[in-house]
Amino acid sequence: MQPKNLKRLIYHVIVGGFAILLLYPVFWLVMSSFKLSERIFVTADQLIPDPFVFSNYAQGWEGFGDYGFGTFITNTAIFVVLVLIGHLISCSLIAFGFARLNFAGRNFWFAIMIMTLMLPYEVVMIPQYIIFAQLEWLNSLKPLVVPAYFGHPFFIFLLVQFIRTIPRELDEAAIIDGSNIFGIYYRIILPLIVPALATTAIFTFYWTWDNLLGPVLYLNSPSKYTVSMALNMFLSNETVSNWGAMFAMSVVSLVPVFIIFFIFQRYVVEGISTSGLKG
Amino acid sequence: MQTNMKQNLWGYIFIGPFIIGFLAFTIIPIIASFYFSFTSYDLFNAPRWIGLDNFKEMFTSDPRYLHSLKITFIYVFVGVPLRLIFALVVAMLLNTASRAVGLYRTLYYLPSLIGGSVAVAIMWRNIFGDDGIVNIALLSMGIDPVRWFGNPTAALWMLIFLSVWQFGSSMLIFLAGLKSIPQSYYEAASVDGASFFQKFFNITIPMLSPVILFNAIMQTIAAFMTFVPAFIISKGTGGPLDGTLLYSLYLFKQGFEFFHMGYASAMAWVMLIIIAILTSLIFLSSKYWVHYESEGGK
Numbered sequence: 001m002q003p004k005n006l007k008r009l010i011y012h013v014i015v016g017g018f019a020i021l022l023l024y025p026v027f028w029l030v031m032s033s034f035k036l037s038e039r040i041f042v043t044a045d046q047l048i049p050d051p052f053v054f055s056n057y058a059q060g061w062e063g064f065g066d067y068g069f070g071t072f073i074t075n076t077a078i079f080v081v082l083v084l085i086g087h088l089i090s091c092s093l094i095a096f097g098f099a100r101l102n103f104a105g106r107n108f109w110f111a112i113m114i115m116t117l118m119l120p121y122e123v124v125m126i127p128q129y130i131i132f133a134q135l136e137w138l139n140s141l142k143p144l145v146v147p148a149y150f151g152h153p154f155f156i157f158l159l160v161q162f163i164r165t166i167p168r169e170l171d172e173a174a175i176i177d178g179s180n181i182f183g184i185y186y187r188i189i190l191p192l193i194v195p196a197l198a199t200t201a202i203f204t205f206y207w208t209w210d211n212l213l214g215p216v217l218y219l220n221s222p223s224k225y226t227v228s229m230a231l232n233m234f235l236s237n238e239t240v241s242n243w244g245a246m247f248a249m250s251v252v253s254l255v256p257v258f259i260i261f262f263i264f265q266r267y268v269v270e271g272i273s274t275s276g277l278k279g
Numbered sequence: 280m281q282t283n284m285k286q287n288l289w290g291y292i293f294i295g296p297f298i299i300g301f302l303a304f305t306i307i308p309i310i311a312s313f314y315f316s317f318t319s320y321d322l323f324n325a326p327r328w329i330g331l332d333n334f335k336e337m338f339t340s341d342p343r344y345l346h347s348l349k350i351t352f353i354y355v356f357v358g359v360p361l362r363l364i365f366a367l368v369v370a371m372l373l374n375t376a377s378r379a380v381g382l383y384r385t386l387y388y389l390p391s392l393i394g395g396s397v398a399v400a401i402m403w404r405n406i407f408g409d410d411g412i413v414n415i416a417l418l419s420m421g422i423d424p425v426r427w428f429g430n431p432t433a434a435l436w437m438l439i440f441l442s443v444w445q446f447g448s449s450m451l452i453f454l455a456g457l458k459s460i461p462q463s464y465y466e467a468a469s470v471d472g473a474s475f476f477q478k479f480f481n482i483t484i485p486m487l488s489p490v491i492l493f494n495a496i497m498q499t500i501a502a503f504m505t506f507v508p509a510f511i512i513s514k515g516t517g518g519p520l521d522g523t524l525l526y527s528l529y530l531f532k533q534g535f536e537f538f539h540m541g542y543a544s545a546m547a548w549v550m551l552i553i554i555a556i557l558t559s560l561i562f563l564s565s566k567y568w569v570h571y572e573s574e575g576g577k
Contacts, residue, residue: 012379015372019386022444026389028412029402041410094297103290104283113297116305120504120554122530122547126315126540127308130322150300181289210396212507217535231397235404235514243405250398261392265385268392272448273455 033057033251037244056244060252064233065222069249072230079141079215079226080208086148087155087204088197094151095159096185100171110160117153121213129217139220144211148204155200158271162196163189199271202264209257227253316545321538333545344546346521347529350435354525355502358442363494366449371483373450374457384454391447400441400511407437431522434513438523441508449494456490457483485570492569496561500554506531526550 027047032040033056035049043050063069097103098110132143166189174184212228219225225233231253234246261268291298316333318326337344369387373380393399406412407427414424427433464482473481484491506527509517517524517532530550534543 008377011372011375011377015383016379018369019383022390023386025402025406025412026393028406029398041408044410044412045415090296090300094294097290097293101286101290101293103287106290106294109294109298112301116301118500118554118558119305119309120500120547120550122504122527123312123551124305124308125547126534126544127311128304130311130540131303131308133322147300147304149296150304151297156297181293185293206392206395210507212397212510213531228397231401232511235397235401235511246401247405250401253396253398254393257393257396261389269384269388269451272388272451 029247030251033244033247035244037242040243040247056248057252059242060234060245060249063230064237067222067225069227069230069252071223072225072227073252075224076209076226076228079144080205082141082145083148083208084201084204086145087152087200090149090151091155091159091200092190092193092197093185095156095163096189098156099160099163100168100184100189101181113153113156117157125217132218138218139224140218141224143218144214152204155204158199159193159196162193166192195267195270198264198267202260202267203271205260206257209253312544312547315541316548318541319539320541320544322540323538326541329541333542334549336542337545337549343521343524344529347517347524347526350431350522350524351503351526353435354439354442354505355499358439359495359498359502361439361443362446362498363449363491365443365446366494367453367487367491369446370450370453370457373454384451387450388447391445394441394445395507397507397511400508403437403441403508404512428519431518431520434519434522438505438508438512438525441512442502442505449498452490452494453487456487460486488565488569489571492561492565496558499557499561503550503554503557 028044031047031049032044034052034054035043035056036051036053037056061069063072098106098113128143132138135142137143137146170188170192171184174188179187210228211226212232215226215229216232219229222233227249231246231250234242234249315326317328317330319329319332320326373383373387390399408414409424409426409428411427413427417424425433427437460482464486465478468478468482504527505525509523509525509528510531513519513523513528515528515532517528526546527550530543530546533539533546
């Protein structure tokens with residue numbers, strides 16, 4: 001073997017081997033979900049299930065109480081879609097305002113927005129809870145969804161940066177053609193920021209899908225539980241025998257995340273590399 | 280063309296949602312939280328003004344609080360540097376012309392993608408179980424298995440490992456930074472006979488330092504607020520022996536388990552102050568190690 005090829009081989013063994021090592025727990029989780037529940041830890045050192053069973057999925061899908069896992073997935077999907085619509089509309093409007101319109105106090109409000117980026121949620125968590133309690137919004141999606149319609153600083157910032165790269169000549173041409181400001185937003189800017197909106201949508205999906213603290217605070221009845229809360233319930237009811245079902249539903253909860261990632265990989269990687277969005 | 284009034288009106292129409300949301304969901308809660316932090320408040324009876332008692336209690340008569348603060352500092356100051364070092368080493372390994380880099384980049388990013396989920400926390404809890412695969416691996420290397428849930432230090436390390444495992448998003452940012460360093464710098468250094476380490480410390484680190492700064496700040500803030508893994512891995516208890524009682528988890532328990540809303544608010548304010556101090560310290564230190572290129576190059 002030529003030295004150059006040998007060097008390449010060593011590189012792939014190290015880099016590839018380390019990648020496999022890192023992802024081994026995930027393979028193990030997936031494979032264990034196809035093992036007989038009582039055999040998972042007896043055969044923890046083997047990756048391949050023997051026998052290969054689907055019973056954990058059937059059992060997990062039944063959920064608990066009167067609610068199947070399908071209900072929790074539907075609840076989460078509704079939650080995600082409502083937040084998604086909110087973020088796309090509000091963040092694009094607000095970002096357009098900051099990036100394109102000259103108005104008194106713009107820099108002030110922009111600075112305020114950047115500051116809210118750094119604000120820990122814990123600081124506003126308790127008063128927000130009290131406010132929503134007084135509005136009688138507890139045990140509903142409202143406290144989790146309504147704020148999304150008033151923008152999210154991370155995505156506003158991302159979109160502002162993106163809009164700034166679009167030449168202003170396009171706006172001016174539209175004004176000459178008789179367009180008003182809203183027309184510029186709707187007809188010129190919106191179609192051009194689709195890639196940044198995609199990044200916004202993808203990360204909104206991830207963060208909402210994974211959100212645990214919000215649902216733990218605001219949703220009490222199992223009929224309204226999201227997937228992450230349902231998994232948390234599985235865990236609190238953990239008995240010796242239902243690891244299999246818990247693993248199976250954990251895998252189910254990861255499937256949409258992987259699907260979205262593999263379809264939109266480019267936007268995810270670019271979103272992180274350019275804006276430092278935490279994935 | 281347009282009057283100022285009209286410009287202002289349009290501006291405020293567009294950013295109006297932000298201002299309303301900011302007032303309703305941020306500024307009013309901030310003021311309320313500031314007020315609650317000086318009260319005793321259980322959510323059912325009206326808040327009672329107690330001055331600085333919450334803050335005094337935290338630092339003088341609540342050992343659990345001091346413990347929680349201590350392990351959170353350990354979690355942040357061990358976890359974040361390890362995570363950044365891993366991210367940088369792997370980014371450098373992937374900064375080659377190999378065709379497989381795209382695939383590797385994806386594989387290394389996957390833990391970050393799923394790391395915040397309940398599913399992964401459940402997975403982590405189980406691989407570190409007494410007969411989990413981590414102990415099996417340790418045994419096969421001739422090391423005694425560790426009872427990860429049996430002692431608080433081991434349990435905290437379990438959380439730190441989970442945080443380091445998710446180095447992928449920082450790695451992507453470093454990789455983008457590495458790609459923007461002009462190749463000619465390295466070539467010139469090679470001509471002058473520079474070793475790998477000389478190039479690393481004199482070209483790579485200075486050129487990458489603004490990106491490292493950004494990552495250090497964002498990761499420190501995020502790490503300080505870690506909640507889900509501690510909550511899931513300890514089943515909400517913060518155990519064993521408060522070994523995983525990270526700050527956010529203790530705050531949550533004070534607020535929503537013991538209904539000490541005033542105390543929890545005071546904790547949130549101390550957290551805000553600590554984060555502000557940490558961020559400014561990192562910023563202040565940056566003038567000694569962050570190198571800003573004047574002409575392009577990022």
